[in-house]
Amino acid sequence: MNSSSRYDVAIIGAGMSGLAAGIRLAHFGKRVCIFERHNAVGGLNGFYSTDGRKFDVGLHAMTNFVRPGVKGTPLTKLLRQLRIDREEFALCEQKQSRVAFGPRGETSLRFTNDFAVFESEVARAFPAQIDGFRALVAAIRAYDDVSLDAAPESARAIVRRHVSDPLLEDMLFCPVMYYGSATEHDMEFGQFVIMFKALFLEGFARPFDGVRVILRVLLEKYRAAGGERRMKCGVRRIVAQGGRAAVLVLDDGTEIVADHVISSIGLPETEKLIAEETTATSNADVGSAAMPAAAPGAHSFVETITILDRQPAALGWGDDTIVFFNDSARFDYACPREWVDIRSGVICFPNNFDYGPGRALPEGIFRITCLAKPGPWFAAADAEYRAAKTAWFADVARSARRFLPPVADADLAAATIATDMFTPRTIARYTGHVNGAIYGAPRKVRDGRTALSNLYLCGTDQGFLGITGAMLSGISMANYHILQKG
Amino acid sequence: MTKDECKKVVLDIIADIAPDEDLSNVKPDVRLRDQLQLDSMDFLDIVMELRKRHGIEVPEADYMQLASLDSCAEYLTPKFNALAAKG
Numbered sequence: 207m208n209s210s211s212r213y214d215v216a217i218i219g220a221g222m223s224g225l226a227a228g229i230r231l232a233h234f235g236k237r238v239c240i241f242e243r244h245n246a247v248g249g250l251n252g253f254y255s256t257d258g259r260k261f262d263v264g265l266h267a268m269t270n271f272v273r274p275g276v277k278g279t280p281l282t283k284l285l286r287q288l289r290i291d292r293e294e295f296a297l298c299e300q301k302q303s304r305v306a307f308g309p310r311g312e313t314s315l316r317f318t319n320d321f322a323v324f325e326s327e328v329a330r331a332f333p334a335q336i337d338g339f340r341a342l343v344a345a346i347r348a349y350d351d352v353s354l355d356a357a358p359e360s361a362r363a364i365v366r367r368h369v370s371d372p373l374l375e376d377m378l379f380c381p382v383m384y385y386g387s388a389t390e391h392d393m394e395f396g397q398f399v400i401m402f403k404a405l406f407l408e409g410f411a412r413p414f415d416g417v418r419v420i421l422r423v424l425l426e427k428y429r430a431a432g433g434e435r436r437m438k439c440g441v442r443r444i445v446a447q448g449g450r451a452a453v454l455v456l457d458d459g460t461e462i463v464a465d466h467v468i469s470s471i472g473l474p475e476t477e478k479l480i481a482e483e484t485t486a487t488s489n490a491d492v493g494s495a496a497m498p499a500a501a502p503g504a505h506s507f508v509e510t511i512t513i514l515d516r517q518p519a520a521l522g523w524g525d526d527t528i529v530f531f532n533d534s535a536r537f538d539y540a541c542p543r544e545w546v547d548i549r550s551g552v553i554c555f556p557n558n559f560d561y562g563p564g565r566a567l568p569e570g571i572f573r574i575t576c577l578a579k580p581g582p583w584f585a586a587a588d589a590e591y592r593a594a595k596t597a598w599f600a601d602v603a604r605s606a607r608r609f610l611p612p613v614a615d616a617d618l619a620a621a622t623i624a625t626d627m628f629t630p631r632t633i634a635r636y637t638g639h640v641n642g643a644i645y646g647a648p649r650k651v652r653d654g655r656t657a658l659s660n661l662y663l664c665g666t667d668q669g670f671l672g673i674t675g676a677m678l679s680g681i682s683m684a685n686y687h688i689l690q691k692g
Numbered sequence: 693m694t695k696d697e698c699k700k701v702v703l704d705i706i707a708d709i710a711p712d713e714d715l716s717n718v719k720p721d722v723r724l725r726d727q728l729q730l731d732s733m734d735f736l737d738i739v740m741e742l743r744k745r746h747g748i749e750v751p752e753a754d755y756m757q758l759a760s761l762d763s764c765a766e767y768l769t770p771k772f773n774a775l776a777a778k779g
Binding site: 233234235274275277278282283285286287289291292681685689690 | 708709710711712729731733734736737740743744752
């Protein structure tokens with residue numbers, strides 16, 4: 207059955223965006239095949255198993271949560287577009303999250319899926335700023351964030367028109383940047399709006415069994431709609447002819463022809479597929495003179511995972527779902543000078559979603575994400591790499607624990623039954639993203655167009671962020687470039 | 693096909709693409725957009741489901757003909773009947 211070499215649409219990458227695009231296209235009768243180099247689906251939002259435990263990659267929480275009955279938001283749009291009943295995702299809401307700044311988290315803003323909580327926290331901690339904050343929120347609500355051709359503006363500049371206290375400004379940027387910014391220090395305002403809405407105006411939720419629930423639903427829809435997929439079968443190169451993607455050459459040498467190609471693997475990564483095998487005479491085909499090669503994202507992340515023999519609350523860590531922390535005078539979201547920047551980060555306790563009475567994850571999970579510099583992680587020889595992981599694991603945990611209620615080292619050690627850590631190198635190995643840059647290239651291509659007329663981007667580098675954004679990206683690009691054209 | 697049957701076809705499609713909408717009191721003479729939360733993505737889906745399920749083509753220039761149930765019936769019923777006549 208998987209022997210065809212001709213499709214209406216070929217999709218590169220079986221992450222959230224590629225699967226969502228595939229569902230749309232297959233549902234409307236296109237012959238579509240997804241090519242995935244890895245042996246598992248999910249891409250930047252996948253999961254893996256070690257010692258019988260399943261670990262989510264990427265997903266701390268599904269953002270954009272809204273309760274049933276709330277319409278017109280990204281979650282509702284994607285459920286409708288993919289014909290998914292919201293019960294299928296079985297989303298459970300967060301308990302509460304915090305942004306904690308200062309050497310010990312002295313300034314803290316709590317938030318939940320009820321925006322009034324966050325607003326009252328801002329009013330309490332920053333009474334002089336609340337009017338400006340409200341004006342900012344009004345501007346965010348009014349912004350058309352799904353426009354495919356909005357002119358880029360600095361989010362810092364717009365936020366400063368309303369918020370004059372740099373501490374509050376940084377406390378707003380920290381969660382928003384950690385959950386989606388491919389650029390350092392500042393973001394494009396449209397991207398800021400997407401993430402602000404996703405985190406604060408909408409909210410966090412998680413299926414009890416994590417990201418694999420969402421992937422299972424997507425896979426089932428895709429299969430039922432008649433979509434094909436080929437795993438462990440990456441696309442090695444895109445042969446350009448006459449300004450079009452004429453042929454895809456797979457890792458095993460098979461050639462595939464498709465009327466349209468959607469690539470979810472990132473802009474520089476996609477360009478590399480075209481450029482690498484393009485001979486001097488056919489350089490004109492890829493328009494390389496007109497469009498400079500896209501720069502990959504400069505920063506990546508490490509994540510530490512600690513498995514506990516009890517719920518984090520039982521250890522004394524309370525019921526925070528996510529804690530965004532920063533210990534310094536300013537929040538510095540940039541590629542670190544060292545391997546990891548432990549001054550700021552994100553703590554996630556997947557246990558602390560409201561799974562219903564008597565329902566708890568079987569083990570405690572304590573995850574910490576910090577900014578990482580890709581270079582050293584890639585350059586290290588194996589022994590040095592392993593030693594760095596061990597050393598930085600301890601530093602990251604020590605830094606993050608300053609923002610949680612104190613737990614004695616001995617108690618934590620006694621409760622710990624397993625640990626794991628992923629680095630920029632891990633991310634690059636499993637997703638193919640240059641530098642392990644989770645949020646992709648700094649320059650986003652909102653309309654998904656590339657130098658080739660029938661090759662479009664979806665996913666991270668198209669620029670709808672978060673896992674809901676990833677799915678909407680696939681949907682939007684399939685609609686805009688293929689389905690609307692009949 | 694009668695105009696009422698045609699309206700039923702459109703309502704069935706809306707029920708599938710927007711299961712979270714209450715369709716029990718849709719007024720046929722009022723714009724769908726004014727009584728239901730349907731955006732441009734949803735309208736595209738109505739057009740595409742008409743093509744997928746019934747082989748009816750609605751060119752982009754005619755999208756405004758789908759504004760209300762009444763206008764849908766006016767515009768689509770002849771298309772359904774022409775298709776049926778062709779057999």
